[in-house]
Amino acid sequence: MYRAILNSNRHSQGCHFERMPTAVGRSRNTSGATDECTRVNLLIAAVLLLLGEILRCFAPQNDRMWKGRFTPQLGLLIALCVLVGTALPASAQTGSPVDSTVVQLPEITVEASRATETEGSAPFTVSTVERTLNAQTLEAPVFLSDALQGIPGVWLNDRGHFAVGERLVVRGMGWRSPFGVRGIQVQLDGIPLTMPDGQAFLDIVDPLFVRNTEAVRGPSSLFWGNGSGGVLFLDTQPRAETPALTLRAGGGSHGLQQLAAEGVARTESGTWRVAVSDMRRDGFRDNSDGRFTRALLSTELDLASRTQLNVVGAFVDQDARNPGSLTAEEVDEDRTQANTAFDAFNAGKQSTQAHLGARVRHAFDTTTLDVTAFGGFRDLENPLPFSLIAFDRLYGGARTTLSGTAGATEWNVGADAMVQRDDRINQATDFAEREFLDELTLDQVETVRSTSAFGYVRIPLTERLRLTLGSRLDAVDFSLDDNFASDGVDDSGERTFAAVSPGAGVAYDTGPALIFANYNTAFETPTTTELVNRPGQPGGFNPELEPQRTRGFEVGTRGAWTAARLQFDVALYQLWVEDRLVAFEIPNSGGRAYFQNVGKNTHRGMELAVQWEAQPWLALQTSYTANRIVFDGTDALDGNRVPGVPDQRFTAQATAERGPVWMRLSWTAVDSYFANNANTARIDGYALTDLRIGLTDTKLGQTTVRPYVEVGNAFDVSYIGSVSINANDNFYEPAVGRTVRAGVTATL
Known part of the structure; x- marks a missing residue:
């Protein structure tokens, strides 16, 4: 729910999704009402013109690329939105407020920025998806992407x-990853899923229980x-409205089965929660069946009047087959088939992961101390054609x-330390005979340690203008102990990378809107997988790989007008990436990816999100992403598009709650994009329609029963859902066609 609340002519200005608050108490406003309505109508007209221009630009015209899409008219319309937002006063400035009852809530802290900022003043782009109780109980997401649609600049497929x-x-960052997530910081309930080497796995995240997501869309x-x-x-x-007991059962196409339960106990001292789930699916492709068994626990306790303790834990046990990627000819022949080598080796993944963490916050008279400690394990067995x-x-x-x-200056200082230790072995295969051999090709222990310190200040220059400055120092140490003695070579070694990451931002609060600009940075070391995959070498670290470094600048505005029941978020950005890490494959390597530093990237784009509560029972939202992400500084690739990232994406969503009926209609359009650096393999664009319907108020005694049905890809569009970047000719991972899911959620 978008938490834009009138508060003495100030708004909480984060970009939220789901429902807007319904106004509490209405009064007829005569003084200044005409001017207010005129300005609001101007804003709505500008937004509608902007969306119309976007849709015109998005219309397919022989696979047009960036040139000609960002028209002068589009830029003028963006400027018009900003100018109208700046000129539009808060209700109290022009007369009596439209809403006679003002609801005051505390500023919402942005946890994705280490609680250094609030949504109303952060000088960078931040989006929040807060799922309502109806969305949580009447949707059955299989993948995290099902629950996080519509965030501009963020593509989770x-x-x-x-x-x-x-x-x-995110804005092109993370594009190169052949598996898992790279280059993006992911946190689950405050526990990092991104390891010290920069790689994250999302297997432990259960999309059924994700209630709130914050996305910072920049370095x-x-x-x-x-x-x-x-x-x-x-x-x-759990939230205040979370039921004491929730039970869920559902199923759907391709053998989908979902079972879940969550229990919440509330006492005077705090809240306790336990949740478990089991999901199984046969898959629509050969060799693509899989299973997840997950669990969550948490407690939030008030130890004293100024001290709070949070304990969180998560667990996942996974067993999944991997069908691999296909050539274009294989997709045309039979999109449900598996890659022949992956099928022959029964490729897949068996993994178990768990973590446990505790966070203590204590408020002193003038300062606040926030300490988090955590630990976990992850065991993996991953049979693949090459190893x-x-x-x-x-x-x-x-x-x-x-x-x-x-x-008046606010400050934050802190320090971090993290370690990962991987005891890794690789077992040989006979690719020609399609069998695993009883011999090792690698046996080594990889350890990554990271230590850092940072400082951050927020300086008010005037009542409405705020400057933020910060910097961080990181050192990441990779060490390797080679236990593979049979090759007669000791590949033990160590590599250390260090970086200073400065940042600065400025934000101006106009009342109904926040206008901001910032400069921020990021660095990304090679992951352990990228360092140990050495062409022609069985073990050790690649001595030639270096971190890639990113500088970014963005300017934007976001805000909300209660009178019009409208929110918006507009941002323009540019990133410069140096020493770019790029994946490549060697013929007949069985799909193994190797990495090298090659040249530079330039990422340039625009992002827009608009939300409007058309009626108390109807909420509409759209988001649009346009970007131009290209290679620079290399003769062979200069000017080529970075693969795996479409130039444009557009989403539209309507959510209706009428009586006991809840319905959501979603539409997503994705532009074409390339699958390799050379830009010789193009993935066609596509548009998808999803429909979800459920009942909210069916009572059986003390139990509320909520049946639901979902139709995904309602028009049965055939498209490529994902790609294997630079994978010789095996780029394509076909997506499923029309699917149907149905189930019931019972709450007490």
Whole structure:
């Protein structure tokens, strides 16, 4: 729910999704009403013209690329929206407020920025998806992307199976990852899923229980260090409206089965929660079946009047097959088939992961101390055509932040430390005979340690103008102990990377809108997987790989007008990426990806989100992303598009709650994009329609029963859901066609 609340002519200005608040108490406003309505109508007209221009630009015209899309008219319309927003006064400035009852809530802290900022004043783009109780109980997301549609600049797309995880791309960052997530900081209930080496896996995230998501859509190493080209902060904690007991059962196409339960106990001292789920699916492609068993626990306790303790834990056990990617000819022949080598080797993934963490916050008289400590493990067995990969991982760390004020200036300082230890082996295969051999090709222990310190200040220059400055120092140490003695070579070694990540921003609060600009940075070391995959070498670290570094600038505005029941978020940005890490494959390598630093990237784009409560029972939202992400500085690739990232994406969503009926209609359009650096393999664009319907108020005694049905890809569009970047000719991972899911949620 968008938490834009009138508060003495100020608004909480984060970009939220779901429902807007219904006004409490109405009074007829005569003084200044005409001027107010005129300005509101001008704003709505400008927004509608802007959307119309966007749709005109988005219309397919022989696969047009960026040139000609960002027209002068489009730029003028963006400026018009900003000017109208700046000129539009808060209700109290022009006369009596439209809403006679003013609801005051505390400023919402942005956890994705380490609680250094609030939504009403953050000088950077931040979006929040807060799922209502109806959305939580009447939707049955299989992938995290099902629950996080519509955030501009953020593309989370599933691969149609569970074995390698979803692709997460933020403004083009993270594009190169062949599995898991790279270059993006991901947190689950405050526990990092992104390891010290910069890689994250989302298997432990249960989309059924994600209630709130914050996305910082730009370089964020100032807050989180290595691998922070953007931030995704996922929150599963129960809310005040969360029922004491929730039971769910559902099923659907391709053998989908979902079972889940959540219990919440509330006492005078705090809240306790336990949740479990089991999901299974046969898959629509050969060799693509999978299973997840997950659990969550949390407690929030008030230890004293100024001290709060949060304990969180998560667990996942996974067994999934991997169908691999196909050639274009194989897709045309039979899009449900698996890659023949992946099928022959029964490729897949068996993994178990768990973590446990505690956070203590204590408020002193003038300062606040925030300390988090956590630890976990992840065991993996990953049979693939080129090798059977297995490792046992232990990881843990701590972070601390001290915040306070000095006069009108607010400050934060902190320090972080984290370690991961992977005991890794690789087992040989006979690719020609399609069998695993009883011999090792690698046996080594990889350890990554990161330490850092940061500082951040918020300086009010005037009552409405605020300057923020910050910097962070990181050191990331990779060490390797080679236990593979049979090759007679000791590849043990160590590599250390260091970086300083400064940032600065300025924000001007006009009342109904916040106008901001910032400069931020990010650095991204090679992951352990990228360092150990050496062409022609079985073990050790690649001595030639270096971190890639990103500088970014953005300007934007966001705000809300209660009178018009409208919110918006507009941002323009440019990123400069140096020493770019690029994946490549060697013929007959069985799909193994290797990496190298090659040249530079330039990422340039525009993002727009608009939300409007047309009626008390009807909410509409749209988002649009346009970007031009190209290679620079290399003769062979200069000017080519970075693969795996479409130039444009557009989403529209209507949510209606009429009586006991809840309905959501979603439409997503994705532009064409390339699958390789050479831009010789293009993925066609597509448009998808999804429909969800449920009943909210069916009573059986003390139990509320909520049946639901979902139709995904309602028009049965055939499209490529994801790609394997630079994978010789095996680029394509076909997506499922029309699917149907149905189930029931019971709450007490």
